[in-house]
Structures are given as structure tokens and as C-alpha cells.
Amino acid sequence: MSELRPPYKTHLRSTVDDDTRDRMWRRIEARHGATKAAPSTLRWILGGAAAAVVVVGLWRATFGAPSHETAPAPVAVASAPAAPNDVVIAQGVGTRHYDVTAGPRHVVDAGLATLTFDDADVSVERAEHSLHLQVRRGDVWVQSAHIKGGTAHLSAGMLLDVDDEPMPSASVAPSSAAAPVAHPAPWKALAAQGKNPEAYAALGPGGVAEAARTASVDELLTLADVARLSGHPTEAVDPLTRVVHDHPTDGRASLAAFTLGRVDLDALSDFAGAARALEQAIALGLPGGLEEDAYARLVEAKSKAGDAAGASAAYERARGRFPNGSRDADMRRWIDPK
């Protein structure tokens, strides 16, 4: 008789941990952001390039050739990789572009620094006495005796300059600071990767308020996200309010009002403000799923604001709108806290 009982996974250990979860999320967000940013034509070109890379990669995996860096030699390939599956490349003076997708780990020895990556798009510009790195996608780890601490972790949108001078000579900066072509502003690139604290820092002294003055609706919503998710919920109020007041006919105004309600309710404890924003969100028109959620929050906000009658009235409206709603129990809890 077997000791095992289905489902067999109950006999197994978990295969995940928090570090893996966080690391993968950063990669997913970086890839998601990169895809969103790429215009369709560019995506076709990148798709074609990726296909070519896959073909070349398979050819090289089969016949022992090096990685799929896009520039031709002069690149020397070491025969003894750091680990059995590593691809080790010694790069001479010049510019090389490496675009590795879920490949084996690549180790690039560029003189002043050694780069390691397995899923990244990175340019390496090596001169006689300096090195310039630009990461467009993924994560790149850099080891160098010429940078402070000896190592640096670069992610999409970051630059690193390493000089053949005494430490500390290296500087890491968001890429658009030196980018010749139209890259998004640093804070936007960072926000697209989910790096909200970094995006907030990249906004500079003017902060969210300054950027919001001339921002589009898209930018205002992103600014609000950056503020909220970097731990500055108060600063999310301004861009969200601008969307609602200045662009009331935009389809996203209701979402902005809804988010404003959430910020007021959850982070700022401004219950009356939350109730106003949520009423406005409902009035502007929300998708079904969100509308029910907005009602539930409205009941909670009014109840917390001490407006018991208003909470009950909002609950009745919600019941009329969603007779079999999934948030009914939540709302009743606020109507009758006992």
C-alpha cells in the first residue's frame, strides 16, 4: 500500500523563497516596462533581432562559439569559463553591444571591470583608460577595483563610468543623463521598472509637485504611483487631484479619483476627503469590479469619518447597484461594527 496520497505536492517542500520572488519581480517589471516603451515598429525590429540572436545562439551552443554580442570581433573568447556553462568574453578597446535573453551566464572582462549577466541588454564602451557601460534591460553586476566597494549592480536605464584613476572615480547615473537619443526622463524610466523610491529620488529638488505642473494625464498618474509607492502618499494627492479637476472628461479621471480615495483612506486617514473622492469616482463612472470596490471603501470612509447616516445610505446604494455583491459582508461590518 502506498504511503502517498494525492495531491502529491502536499508531500513536497516549497520551491520558492522571498529573494527569488523579489528578484523575479524586478525582472518582470523591467521587461514589462521595456515592452510597453517600445513602439510597434521597433518591437518588430527587436523581434527580428531576437530571432536572429536565437538562431545564432543555437548555432553557437551547438558548435561551441561565443555569445551573441552584436558587433563583430575583435573579441577574444576564453576557453576556461568561470563555471561550466558560463560564456566568458574578453573585450578589447571599442564598443560592443550584448543582448542576452535567458541565456547562459555571460562574463565579460572589459579590462577595468568585469561584467556578469544572464538576461540583459548592455553596451560596453571600452577606451584606453576608461570604460562606459549602459544597461538597457535586465540586471548587470560589475566588479572592479576602480569602483567604490568593488562591485556595482546596474539595472535597466543606468550608466556606469569607470576611469583608470584612484578611487572613487566611478559614477552611476540614470542613463538619460547622457543619452543622445530621446529616452524617457530618468524618473519615468525608473518608474516603468517599478523602482519607485529611485524614481522619486530622480525627480530632484522640485519633486512631484514641480513635475506635475506640465505633466500629461499619463505622467500625472505615474507621478502619483511614484509618490504613493515610494512612501510619500501626501505628494500623490496633487497629481491625482489635477487629473480629476483638470481632465474630468478623460477616461482615467474616475480611476484617479478612486486612487485618491484609496490614498486618503488607507495612507492619510483623511476619511472625509476619501469619501468625497470616492463619490466623485463613482459619479465619473468606474468599471463594474472597481465600482463595487469603491462603494465598499465609501461606506468605510463615511463610517470612519463619523457619518453613520451617510455610510448607511451609501450601503443601501451599493446594495441596489450590486444585490449579490461580493463586498456585502465588508460593508455591513462598517455599518454595524459589532
Next chain:
Amino acid sequence: MSHRAAPVALIPERPMRSARHARAVLSLVRAPAEPAVSDEVLVTRALSGDSDARRTLYERHFDYVTGMSARLLRSRDASEDVVQDAFVMAFERLASLREPAAFRGWLAAIAVSFVRRRLRKQRLLRALGLDGSHDDAALDRLARDDASAEARSELAALDLVLQTLPANHRIAWMLRHVEGEALDDVAVACDCSLATVKRWISAADERVRAHLAWETLP
């Protein structure tokens, strides 16, 4: 326009010092009123560009997709690639999801399609002697610490016989008996009819029983 005065923040406004700190503050912001937001709502929010909702969907389904992929592929490394690809594709194509409440099954179907692709590639590389993947998620290697020697041995035998099955049969059988999915959900994940899935599972059952000398499945 008139902008109102900002209310007092409960959260101290100071620069983030570390990713751990950032996460702590983030959870503080999220914690109070997110009792049971449905996938449907999260999908709707994610479609509106709410990265918070995307993250919540990820957190909610990461364990499921990663565990399933690792066990199907018998490799944690390989499963990481699959999980990344699956979430990226899911977020890119979110607008094509007709029933937002069915996000989990839809995501599973995407992941399974990547698993199938990966298994084909592994088979090709193995045939060429180039497969460097590690079987660190074979069933017996994942046995819980308190598993008896007999249970470990049975898991090893089960793992061995599952490797001999055609990929579709193995995937369907594992989704049903290892992951504990309902038949309907297995059919969705395998992107085929219920009848086909039943046929695949039945064929796999027969092979498993014969190899493990189980008269019926436990």
C-alpha cells in the same frame, strides 16, 4: 484649479534607505484595507496602469505558478525562466483576458505552454548531448523533511515513470494528481478539451500503476 492642503501623513516622509525598508513601507501603505480584493478587480486596475495591482496579482499567484512549473520541469532554474515569461506575457496580453476573474487559470495555461516549449527544447538539447539543466526539482528531491524513506522511494519511482510519459500525458497527470487541479482546470491549462485531458490522464494512470504496482491510485 484649487488644490487642497495635504492632510497629515501617517507614514514618515524620508528617503528610502534600502529595498527592505521600501518593502516595509509599501506593505504599511497597502495593509489596512485590502481584505480580499478579487482577481477581477486587480485585473481591471492593472489594465488601467496600476502597477500596485500588477504586483498584487504577481504576489498572489507566484507560488502556484513557480511550484507547478518547477515540478513539471524538474528544475528550479528552468522554472524561473518560464515564470518570468509567463507573467510578462500575461501582463502584456491582459486586455485579451475575457473573464478577469479567471486570471489564475489563464496564467496557468500560459505557463504550461512555456513549460511545453521548454520541454521540447530540453529534449532537443538532450539528444544533442547539450542539456545542462539540473534536475533539482525532481519529486524525490523535493520530498518534505519529515517524509519517510518509503515515501521518498515512492516519489523517486513516480518521478522516474513520469519521465517516460509523453509530455502532454505527463503534464496533464501532474496537474491532476500532483497539483491537485480539477479536471476542468487541467483542460484549461492544457488548452484542450475535457475529453482529451481525461484520455491523457487515463493513459498516464495506466503506466504509473503498472510501474509502481499500485492497483489503484492512492
